[in-house]
Amino acid sequence: NIKSNLLFFFFMLFLTLLLVWKFTNDIVNPLSQITRIADNLAKGNFKDRIMIKEYNNEIGTLARVFNNMATQLEGKINQISEEKNRAEAILTSMVDGLIATDANMQIRLINPAAKKIFDLKDYKIKGNSVIEVFRHHEIEYKLEKAMKGNEILSKEIEIQKEETKILKCNFAPINNDQGIVIGGIIVFSDITELRKLEQMRKEFVANVSHELRTPLTSVIGYVDTILENQIEDKNTIERFLNIIKKEADRLALLIKDLLDLSKLEGKNKYVLRPGTLSNIIDKTIYILREKAENKGIELKLEISAEDMVYIIPEQIEQVLINLVDNAIKYTAEGGQVVIRTYSRYDKVVVEVNDNGIGISKSEQERIFERFYRVDKARARSLGGTGIGLSIVKHVIQNHQNKIEIESQPGKGSTFRFYLDKVKP
Numbered sequence: 001n002i003k004s005n006l007l008f009f010f011f012m013l014f015l016t017l018l019l020v021w022k023f024t025n026d027i028v029n030p031l032s033q034i035t036r037i038a039d040n041l042a043k044g045n046f047k048d049r050i051m052i053k054e055y056n057n058e059i060g061t062l063a064r065v066f067n068n069m070a071t072q073l074e075g076k077i078n079q080i081s082e083e084k085n086r087a088e089a090i091l092t093s094m095v096d097g098l099i100a101t102d103a104n105m106q107i108r109l110i111n112p113a114a115k116k117i118f119d120l121k122d123y124k125i126k127g128n129s130v131i132e133v134f135r136h137h138e139i140e141y142k143l144e145k146a147m148k149g150n151e152i153l154s155k156e157i158e159i160q161k162e163e164t165k166i167l168k169c170n171f172a173p174i175n176n177d178q179g180i181v182i183g184g185i186i187v188f189s190d191i192t193e194l195r196k197l198e199q200m201r202k203e204f205v206a207n208v209s210h211e212l213r214t215p216l217t218s219v220i221g222y223v224d225t226i227l228e229n230q231i232e233d234k235n236t237i238e239r240f241l242n243i244i245k246k247e248a249d250r251l252a253l254l255i256k257d258l259l260d261l262s263k264l265e266g267k268n269k270y271v272l273r274p275g276t277l278s279n280i281i282d283k284t285i286y287i288l289r290e291k292a293e294n295k296g297i298e299l300k301l302e303i304s305a306e307d308m309v310y311i312i313p314e315q316i317e318q319v320l321i322n323l324v325d326n327a328i329k330y331t332a333e334g335g336q337v338v339i340r341t342y343s344r345y346d347k348v349v350v351e352v353n354d355n356g357i358g359i360s361k362s363e364q365e366r367i368f369e370r371f372y373r374v375d376k377a378r379a380r381s382l383g384g385t386g387i388g389l390s391i392v393k394h395v396i397q398n399h400q401n402k403i404e405i406e407s408q409p410g411k412g413s414t415f416r417f418y419l420d421k422v423k424p
């Protein structure tokens, strides 16, 4: 009978469809999902997860294991990329130069500081060897030695750029897990400034010792003369004592100047306060009037700025006294010294002008150095220590302003500095 056959046929068809649907749903769909997501994983997309309804069969277990794997992979990759970013940030912000090479000493990595130190352009670096890039056989030799001997080496190297640079270089091997050397690292620290400072300090100590020794030798010399020759003539003794007194005064002045300078160079933070210059100028004149009069030098004032300025009064007083004292010292009898102030935009300009011996261009750059004197003998006989102008420069620096000099030998000099006006 057809009817029951037909019924059976449809029943079987339905059953088959049901099975196909179930098979597709439970196996094919999850599998194709797994394939797609595995594909995404390979491409670097770690966010997708497999969504299936049934977790209690083999496919479900597979999906669960797969999702777990994806989660762990995502975590690991995030961790690695975080570490990579951190390493990159460190390399980029490092002051020291750093390069890493492979086992053949081809450069694999270089940080911005290293490029700056050696003034290197990118196209010159990529894939080139250490010797090709740095053209310094000492660098190559030390790196090779560090890699061959699997040890850390250090060496100070001079390189010739615009000016000579002194670099402290550290060479280290890179090992893999088995301890095999697979590359090398060089770290370059630029110690040029440090060496310069050391040099300056050495010179300074030598200068100070020399400056202190000269008057002291003189004092000892005269005292010895008196003692050894048993000089009893009152006049001679008095003459010698006067010289000794002068030299002792000079020593005291030198030490005072040195202490002033070291105070200014110290770490003390100074506070600029609003104030006017009039008191300071009055005091300067009061202190130096006699000295000027003795030399027949006219001290003139041309004040056209009375503005409040930001100053450290004690220090500006020291500056003015030093400048006016110099102007009197280095101007011939009958000359003229002018203290002038005027307003220029947001600054008050202060000038000390003389018509004295002047300073040549080449000396102008040097007179602010400690102990520098154009004519040592002359300055010394005038009681100069060579420190005055270095104090002046420091003070003006403390005021975040600049000092200028205009001078012509034989004509005279003008020292000019600026101070910030207090805004009304």
Ligand code: ADP
Residues within 6 Å of the ligand: 322, 326, 327, 330, 354, 356, 357, 358, 359, 367, 368, 372, 373, 374, 375, 379, 380, 383, 384, 385, 386, 387, 388, 389, 390, 413
């Ligand atoms: P010093 O104690 O010898 O005056 P300074 O540091 O004050 O030391 O000045 C350094 C040198 O600058 C002086 O020795 C002098 O040669 C030169 N100098 C300073 N001021 C003047 C000036 N107004 N005219 C000419 N030369 C000057």
